[in-house]
Amino acid sequence: MNLLQLSLSNLSLSPLSTAVNILLLSLGTGSIAILLIATHLLSAALIRDAADIDLVVGAKGSPLQLVLSGLYHADIPTGNIRLSEARTWMEHPMVESAIPLSLGDSHKGFRIVGTNEDYVDIYDGQLAEGKLPSNLLEIAIGSSVSKATGLSLGATFAGQHGLDGAGHAHDEDSYTVVGIFEASDTVLDRLLITTLESVWLVHGESRPNSETYDTTQTNRPRENEDVHADAEAEASEAMLDDHHENEHVKHQHEHEHEDEHEDELISEYDGDRERQTTAYAEAQAITVLLIKYATPIAAITLPRKINDESALQAASPAYEITRLLQVIGIGIGWLQAFAAILVASAVLSIFAALYASLKARRNDLAVLRCLGATRSELFMLLLFEGVILTTAGIVFGLIAAHGGIELAAIALGDAQNFPFTGFVWAPTEFVLVGGLLAAGVLSSLIPSWQAYSTDVPRTLALS
Amino acid sequence: MPSVSNIALKISDLAFGYSKKPLLEIDELQIQKGEHLAVIGPSGCGKTTFMHLVAGLLRPQAGTIEIQGCDITRLKEWEMDRFRGRSIGVVFQRLHLLSAISVLNNLLLAQRLARMAPDKKKAMTLLDRLGIAGQAHALPAMLSQGQAQRAAIARAVIHSPSLVIGDEPTSALDNSSAADAIQLIKELSESVGFALLIVTHDERVRSSMDRVLDLESQT
Numbered sequence: 268m269n270l271l272q273l274s275l276s277n278l279s280l281s282p283l284s285t286a287v288n289i290l291l292l293s294l295g296t297g298s299i300a301i302l303l304i305a306t307h308l309l310s311a312a313l314i315r316d317a318a319d320i321d322l323v324v325g326a327k328g329s330p331l332q333l334v335l336s337g338l339y340h341a342d343i344p345t346g347n348i349r350l351s352e353a354r355t356w357m358e359h360p361m362v363e364s365a366i367p368l369s370l371g372d373s374h375k376g377f378r379i380v381g382t383n384e385d386y387v388d389i390y391d392g393q394l395a396e397g398k399l400p401s402n403l404l405e406i407a408i409g410s411s412v413s414k415a416t417g418l419s420l421g422a423t424f425a426g427q428h429g430l431d432g433a434g435h436a437h438d439e440d441s442y443t444v445v446g447i448f449e450a451s452d453t454v455l456d457r458l459l460i461t462t463l464e465s466v467w468l469v470h471g472e473s474r475p476n477s478e479t480y481d482t483t484q485t486n487r488p489r490e491n492e493d494v495h496a497d498a499e500a501e502a503s504e505a506m507l508d509d510h511h512e513n514e515h516v517k518h519q520h521e522h523e524h525e526d527e528h529e530d531e532l533i534s535e536y537d538g539d540r541e542r543q544t545t546a547y548a549e550a551q552a553i554t555v556l557l558i559k560y561a562t563p564i565a566a567i568t569l570p571r572k573i574n575d576e577s578a579l580q581a582a583s584p585a586y587e588i589t590r591l592l593q594v595i596g597i598g599i600g601w602l603q604a605f606a607a608i609l610v611a612s613a614v615l616s617i618f619a620a621l622y623a624s625l626k627a628r629r630n631d632l633a634v635l636r637c638l639g640a641t642r643s644e645l646f647m648l649l650l651f652e653g654v655i656l657t658t659a660g661i662v663f664g665l666i667a668a669h670g671g672i673e674l675a676a677i678a679l680g681d682a683q684n685f686p687f688t689g690f691v692w693a694p695t696e697f698v699l700v701g702g703l704l705a706a707g708v709l710s711s712l713i714p715s716w717q718a719y720s721t722d723v724p725r726t727l728a729l730s
Numbered sequence: 731m732p733s734v735s736n737i738a739l740k741i742s743d744l745a746f747g748y749s750k751k752p753l754l755e756i757d758e759l760q761i762q763k764g765e766h767l768a769v770i771g772p773s774g775c776g777k778t779t780f781m782h783l784v785a786g787l788l789r790p791q792a793g794t795i796e797i798q799g800c801d802i803t804r805l806k807e808w809e810m811d812r813f814r815g816r817s818i819g820v821v822f823q824r825l826h827l828l829s830a831i832s833v834l835n836n837l838l839l840a841q842r843l844a845r846m847a848p849d850k851k852k853a854m855t856l857l858d859r860l861g862i863a864g865q866a867h868a869l870p871a872m873l874s875q876g877q878a879q880r881a882a883i884a885r886a887v888i889h890s891p892s893l894v895i896g897d898e899p900t901s902a903l904d905n906s907s908a909a910d911a912i913q914l915i916k917e918l919s920e921s922v923g924f925a926l927l928i929v930t931h932d933e934r935v936r937s938s939m940d941r942v943l944d945l946e947s948q949t
């Protein structure tokens with residue numbers, strides 16, 4: 268039996284009061300911890316998924332929407348742009364690399380992205396099985412997609428028009444799974460990666476021999492492509508723009524006019540190789556372009572240049588995400604203030620409990636002095652009680668917060684735009700724990716000091 | 731003339747008062763190891779104050795109090811606390827067992843505060859000797875008055891002190907229990923070897939002690 272055990276025994280003498288104090292502190296701690304963890308997870312996901320991308324270029328609209336849709340795949344795209352127009356910026360001296368993405372379809376809630384190998388590289392995507400798509404209608408799937416849909420190598424499926432799972436299926440063009448990525452804890456886990464040409468094909472722009480495609484060089488102009496692209500891509504852009512505009516409304520696009528175009532295009536492919544290439548170029552339209560700057564000065568000049576000198580929109584992920592987090596931060600701030608009131612109430616409650624307990628135990632404290640306890644030991648006895656209550660409140664609060672988040676993550680599954688887990692520790696939680704312990708110690712100081720100051724002869728005389 | 735090593739308590743020229751007029755003055759007092767002294771006097775004569783002075787809970791204005799050769803008036807407060815824990819046992823009028831812990835833990839805590847390694851076997855042997863081994867794990871609130879007094883006596887002697895002070899230890903007990911309690915303390919005093927100093931109004935206690943100090947005659 269030592270003083271710490273005596274503190275525990277003292278607390279167990281009034282179990283209801285002890286339980287209520289711990290519960291109050293747990294509620295406050297848990298509430299704040301949930302907000303801290305959620306903010307940490309969101310920030311980490313936003314930073315991680317932004318990878319090395321400095322600029323997102325796409326159709327005019329909301330810049331935040333452009334970033335959310337193009338980079339995080341968490342919103343509807345603003346529309347499509349001509350690849351020929353995008354190329355002007357892909358080849359700009361201030362651009363180190365540019366990755367085109369073509370969006371619009373999904374499978375069981377997971378988005379299908381038409382792009383090239385460079386996109387996989389920015390997330391350090393590694394294949395667990397199979398290979399990257401190189402031919403038409405080949406597709407590689409993220410680890411979460413594989414887990415959630417059960418798709419395996421060689422499996423075939425039809426992409427669904429739109430991103431919300433409400434559109435019709437492209438039954439005529441089934442994808443074949445040729446690769447499965449290892450989990451990377453990035454947005455790649457939740458995507459299905461195919462070639463740009465496959466997306467264009469599915470949307471009916473062209474159906475040429477797959478061998479004619481150069482799927483790995485889409486960020487550089489192909490031979491013969493320049494000649495026709497500017498003049499002819501407009502038609503395909505209009506076609507895919509319609510596609511996305513309808514997606515904005517109800518995602519119930521019927522592709523009737525696309526079918527007409529498809530018939531026309533198929534007849535063109537019956538011609539010679541040059542004509543095939545021309546028809547193919549006509550279909551080239553993309554949704555966004557992900558740009559990495561070649562020079563820091565580009566951050567100042569390039570976005571303005573794109574916005575001023577073209578029909579495109581350039582949005583900086585860093586700026587837009589900071590703005591988003593600021594907006595979210597206001598709401599989080601209010602919630603944190605509410606949780607802080609809970610914590611303050613709990614700390615005051617601990618103070619009240621210790622103070623009341625002190626009054627009831629003055630005789631015990633005097634007896635302890637008679638048994639040989641020093642004033643400092645009486646001080647520590649009360650301090651221990653405050654720290655035990657605070658620590659228990661913190662521990663239960665953190666368990667509830669992390670456990671609750673993990674349970675929610677399990678319940679919501681892998682299809683979240685920003686997957687989360689309870690098995691993560693936000694650095695700000697250290698500050699929370701430190702602050703709460705300090706508050707617990709502070710709340711115990713007055714009762715502890717009174718214990719320290721116990722007048723033994725007087726107390727014994729009055730007992 | 732007793733040898734110094736046999737003196738459990740030696741008081742010289744002691745003076746204490748809450749105002750300029752001394753409440754208590756004792757020129758000379760010695761208690762041998764194993765000796766039993768009753769301190770008597772009318773209410774307000776300073777019996778409890780005397781007990782607090784001997785226990786080191788109060789500081790005299792003058793004089794010395796030596797326990798086992800150590801002048802406790804020269805000790806710093808924390809040193810006095812430690813000394814008290816090691817060398818003095820106290821039995822209170824109202825028992826004052828710590829209510830949050832069991833009888834056994836009351837004894838083990840006393841050992842701990844005496845800076846001894848807790849000896850559960852010794853504690854159980856003592857409780858058994860006092861006839862309350864069956865209540866070792868009970869909380870004090872579950873004991874009868876007599877059992878609680880035995881437990882308090884056990885706690886006062888578990889660390890083998892050189893002096894045990896009792897402040898009206900039998901005032902709350904009936905005749906039979908009071909006689910038992912005094913008999914037990916005296917037996918333990920003989921076996922452990924501590925001197926016994928009991929502040930009392932109780933004639934039964936007074937008559938069973940070796941010597942009597944009447945504080946009224948001292949002031």
